[in-house]
Amino acid sequence: MPREKLLTIEEVAAYLRLNRFTVYRMAERGELPGAKLARRWRFKEREIEQWLESRKKRSKRRQRS
Numbered sequence: 001m002p003r004e005k006l007l008t009i010e011e012v013a014a015y016l017r018l019n020r021f022t023v024y025r026m027a028e029r030g031e032l033p034g035a036k037l038a039r040r041w042r043f044k045e046r047e048i049e050q051w052l053e054s055r056k057k058r059s060k061r062r063q064r065s
Contacts, residue, residue, distance in 0.1 A: 005044070033051055
């Protein structure tokens, strides 16, 4: 079974084109799917992609209204 890729705060920030402090705050608030492992945030790449897709879908629905 292949391991799922885990991303750091910096990698998620680069992927989403956000400041790393913004990613940190969003993770702390539970707005981004992630977990703290050994006092450091880690994010499953697949979950970040799913989160991003769900945001895109919500944005499209709001534009139609």
